[in-house]
Amino acid sequence: MxxxxxxTTDKDHIRFHLIPSKKFKTVNIVVKCKAPLHRSTxxxxxxxxxxxQQGTKDFPSEKQLMLQLDELYGATLSIDGTKKGNNxxxxFRLEVANEKFIHDESTVIDEGLQLLHNLIYAPYLEENTFPEKTVEREKxxxxxxxxxxxxxxxxxxxMRLIDEMCQDEIFHIHPNGYEEDLEAIQAADMYKYYEQLLQEDRMDIYILGDFHVEEMGEKITNIFKRKQYVQSDLELSEEKVNRNEPKKVVEVQDIQQAKLHIGYRTNCTYQDEDYFALHIFNGLFxxxxxxxxxxxVREKHSLAYYASSRIESHKGLLIIFSGIESTNYQQARDIIELQMKAMKEGDFTKSEMEETKELIISEIQETLDHPQGIIELLYQQVIAQKEISPAQFIENIQKVTKEEIVKVAKKIDLDTVYLLTNKEGGGKDGKNDV
Incomplete structure (x- = not known):
């Protein structure tokens, strides 16, 4: 590796992350804006x-914006939103050619940085707000x-499992928003929220590529400045959920393949010392x-078309996904729970544990082969408020013992069972109980 x-450096209430690397022939710039999840916003x-994405002050249409990206030797631009923990x-992602590899071109990166800046700070406006037609179309x-x-x-x-499992928690909020909110949103509302975001969001800017750190640091901090920063008054604190018994939900639809999704509380997040043991637990499980x-579940007993699990590392959840025949619900659930019991009893070999470690490390190394993957790995530290480099992460994975995996397994509690089935499947009595 x-x-x-x-x-890293902090300036004008922005944290800049410079990652020099000769491995790539492009320069990747990513601006991350983080805010607490809130139903109202x-x-x-x-x-x-x-x-x-529909345009900037200088390039006031999506077509003109795309033409400008073409002028920058086929630069690529994207914007998206996602949920991580309760945030x-x-x-905002821009990948642009490194001018070191282009003859007689010394302004490509400067122009790319300015374009990204304008996309965030100088969008196309009409009468000092977002164009009404654009807002209605994008709604x-x-x-x-x-x-x-x-x-x-x-x-x-x-989504429905999380809805039920985290019903009274911030994490249940849908990252794509809600259809019932859309009709009331007007252009002026959107612009007001946009200005609020620029003032209140935690902002991190990553730049990765083959460059001189001091020169790039001066360049990017001169372009990206924050005139005003206001601490968000949205609260993230919430009470810990403790269930006396697992929640059980059945939903009936006209479907061929039933979905059995099961949620557990791991009582462990990315911030915790035993997270590395949990990571290996999930690989084995x-x-x-x-x-x-x-x-x-799938191969030996042929009870599922697929069966796997993943962890929500910033929330402390373990989610099991399985696609089953509706009539196989009880047997599939029983065998899934037997696998959890086996993990808590340490029913796995040293060779299985070492193989899983190798697979996890291979995944991390593969991620490090991609600029965006590197940035996402590093940004995990911001979300968790814990500094740990990819190299340290790999070292900690290698150190995990069987006893530590069993210990973290015993902390895992069943929370919610969700079955999406047809009328022939579970819940024949019409009750939401499986």
């Missing part, structure tokens, strides 16, 4: 990336995005094709 250097926040992150785009999840039954089942869920 190549040596990864990250140099999430739909506006989800809508904002769609609006900002919502908007990411329809977001509405289609929100509704599309209903057709993706795996994603839908996962359901994270890889050699894991217990795949081998026993």
């Amino acid at each position: 190549f040596e990864l250097i990250e140099k 999430i739909t506006k926040r989800a809508l904002l990336p769609y609006i900002l 919502h992150i908007i990411s 329809i785009t977001l509405k289609h995005k929100i509704n599309s999840i209903y057709d993706d039954k795996l994603a839908y089942a996962n 359901g994270g890889f094709p050699n894991a217990k869920l795949f081998k026993n």
